[in-house]
Amino acid sequence: MAVNDRVFNLCMIQDGKPVVIYGAQAVAYTVYKAIMKLTSCSIKCFLVSKAEGQPREIDGIKVFELSSYAYCPDDLILIATPEDIQWQIAYILDKTGYENYAYITSEVFGNLQKEYYSSLKIFPSIDKKEYSVAVYQAVHEKDKKLNGEYQNREWIIPIQVGASKASQSICKVSDDAGDNISDRNCNYSELTAMYWAWKNSDAMVKGICHYRRVPDLSDADIISLVTGQTDAILIYPMMYYPDITEHHKRYLSQQEWEIVEAAICKIAPDYREAAHMCMTQQYFFNYNILVARKDVFDLYCAWLFPILFEIGKSTGEDKRKDRYIGYIGENLFTIFFWTNKEKLHISYCGCLLRT
Numbered sequence: 001m002a003v004n005d006r007v008f009n010l011c012m013i014q015d016g017k018p019v020v021i022y023g024a025q026a027v028a029y030t031v032y033k034a035i036m037k038l039t040s041c042s043i044k045c046f047l048v049s050k051a052e053g054q055p056r057e058i059d060g061i062k063v064f065e066l067s068s069y070a071y072c073p074d075d076l077i078l079i080a081t082p083e084d085i086q087w088q089i090a091y092i093l094d095k096t097g098y099e100n101y102a103y104i105t106s107e108v109f110g111n112l113q114k115e116y117y118s119s120l121k122i123f124p125s126i127d128k129k130e131y132s133v134a135v136y137q138a139v140h141e142k143d144k145k146l147n148g149e150y151q152n153r154e155w156i157i158p159i160q161v162g163a164s165k166a167s168q169s170i171c172k173v174s175d176d177a178g179d180n181i182s183d184r185n186c187n188y189s190e191l192t193a194m195y196w197a198w199k200n201s202d203a204m205v206k207g208i209c210h211y212r213r214v215p216d217l218s219d220a221d222i223i224s225l226v227t228g229q230t231d232a233i234l235i236y237p238m239m240y241y242p243d244i245t246e247h248h249k250r251y252l253s254q255q256e257w258e259i260v261e262a263a264i265c266k267i268a269p270d271y272r273e274a275a276h277m278c279m280t281q282q283y284f285f286n287y288n289i290l291v292a293r294k295d296v297f298d299l300y301c302a303w304l305f306p307i308l309f310e311i312g313k314s315t316g317e318d319k320r321k322d323r324y325i326g327y328i329g330e331n332l333f334t335i336f337f338w339t340n341k342e343k344l345h346i347s348y349c350g351c352l353l354r355t
Contacts, residue, residue, distance in 0.1 A: 006090075006102050007103050007105055010039060013039050013041045014041075015041070017074055017076060018042065018044040018072065018075050019035065019041050019042070019043050019075070019076050019078060020043070020044050020046070020047055020069075020075045020076065020078070021043060021045075021046050021047070021077075021080050022046075022048075022077050022078060022080060022093075023046065023047070023081040024046045024047075024048050024054045024055055024058060024063045025054075027080045027081055027082060027109060028058075029058060030080075030112070030113060030116075031109070031112060032046075032059070032080075033116060034112040034115065034116035035078075035112075037119055037120075038112075038116065043061055044061075044075060045064050045069070046058055046062070046063040046064070047063075047064055048064070048066070049066055049089070049092065066092070071096075071098055073100060074100075077100060077101040077102070078102055079102070079103050079104060081104075083105055086103050086104075090103070132204050132205070133155035133203060133205040133225075133226075134157050134201050134203035134205070134206055135153075135155055135157065135206070135207035135215075135291055136159040136193050136194075136196070136201075136206075136207065136208055137152065137156050137157065137159065137209050137211055137214070138159060138192075138209070138211060139158045139159065139160055139211045140160070140161050140185075140211075141162070141166050141167065141170050143211050143212075146212060146354050146355065147355050148354065150354050152214075155205075155222065156214065158171045158172075159173040159174065159175055159193050159196065160173070160175065161175045161193050162185035162192065164176040164180075165182075165183060165185070175193050175195075175196040177196070177200065178196070179199035179200060180192070180200075184312075184317065184325070186321055186323075187312070187317050187321075187322070187323060187325040187326070188308075188326055188329070189325075189326030191288060191326050194208045194301060194304075194329075195305060197297070197301075198297065198302075198305075202294070204293070204294055205222060205225045205226060205291065205292070205293060206291075206292065206294055206297040207289075207290055207291030207292065207297070208288060208289060208290055208291075210287060210289070212353060212355070213287055213351050213352070213353055213354070214352045214354065215233065215349050215350075215351060215352070216349050216350040216352050217233065217291065217349055221347070222291075224347065225292065229345065230345050230346070230347045231293055231344040232293070232337070232344055232345075232346050232347075233290075233291045233348070233349055234290060234337060234347075234348055234349075235287065235289050235348065235349060235350065235351040236351070237283035237286075237334070238283075238284050238285075239282045239283060240282055240284055241282065244278075244279060244281065244282065245279050245280065247284055248279075248331055252324065252327070252328070256315060256324075259311055260311055260328055260331065260332075262314070263310040264332075266310060267306045267307045267310055268303060268307060271336075271339060274338075274339040278334060278338045279331075279335075283334070284330070284331075284334050285330060285334045286330055287330065288326065288333055289351065300336055300337075304333075307332060308329060308332070311325070311328060312325060
């Protein structure tokens with residue numbers, strides 16, 4: 001079995017299956033307390049290589065020297081020692097024929113501590129105490145299955161879009177809860193997630209991405225938003241020749257574009273000239289992907305959605321069964337952030353495509 005396959009996660013614990021903890025000091029005791037709190041399993045015993053200098057029992061559970069331990073193939077042995085000696089213990093277990101074991105790596109240990117202390121409401125994590133980050137990843141039940149396996153960062157939260165008309169629930173968070181426009185997802189696409197985040201999320205940093213398009217952000221990028229060094233992070237724009245007018249002609253008729261311009265003039269007249277100028281340059285921000293401070297995210301949404309609703313009334317959203325409003329949103333996204341690029345501290349990043 002590959003080393004990565006032996007890294008512990010809570011899914012390895014099965015109801016009724018015994019768990020054995022290898023170790024009897026601070027790491028082992030913390031792992032024991034966390035597992036007892038976070039799962040319904042029972043701990044069979046603790047194991048040590050040598051009994052000398054080790055406790056005989058912990059919370060009434062016996063500590064056995066490995067040589068006197070009666071192994072059962074169903075036992076899951078968790079190596080809960082400092083990470084730099086775990087390979088030595090794994091070598092001993094392999095030689096002894098004990099194949100069912102997993103590593104409590106330092107990363108796993110930190111996550112167990114976080115979950116355990118959080119459940120007790122003590123020692124709050126920095127992301128819970130000082131800031132909260134929620135980048136909502138739009139996922140639809142009809143999305144094509146990805147070929148690869150991808151691990152999201154902890155601040156990326158899948159949100160089911162179009163949930164009000166879905167046949168099944170596929171995410172813990174859905175765009176049909178609270179104040180929402182979930183039933184418009186056919187036309188609005190990922191923007192129903194953006195609307196939901198605007199109206200229902202109090203995270204200090206909020207964002208939107210797609211199930212297969214994710215901004216390439218580091219922890220330092222997130223911290224820059226938290227500290228106010230950065231107001232918003234956008235993915236790098238695409239370039240179109242000779243300008244972006246040619247691009248939007250692929251999706252909107254001239255009549256529909258005139259409706260967009262009329263809505264801007266009515267709802268946000270200060271952007272009328274800026275919108276015209278913006279359409280004659282080459283840079284276009286696709287996908288509606290945004291990560292921003294809450295005040296900037298909410299400011300943009302408060303500007304965006306009244307315009308989109310006005311456009312929807314004029315075009316008749318029921319007449320089209322595609323994401324044309326989502327596409328118009330990309331145009332408005334470009335207009336808003338291009339116009340405010342000198343007023344806001346904006347940074348840019350790449351976009352990771354998941355296949």
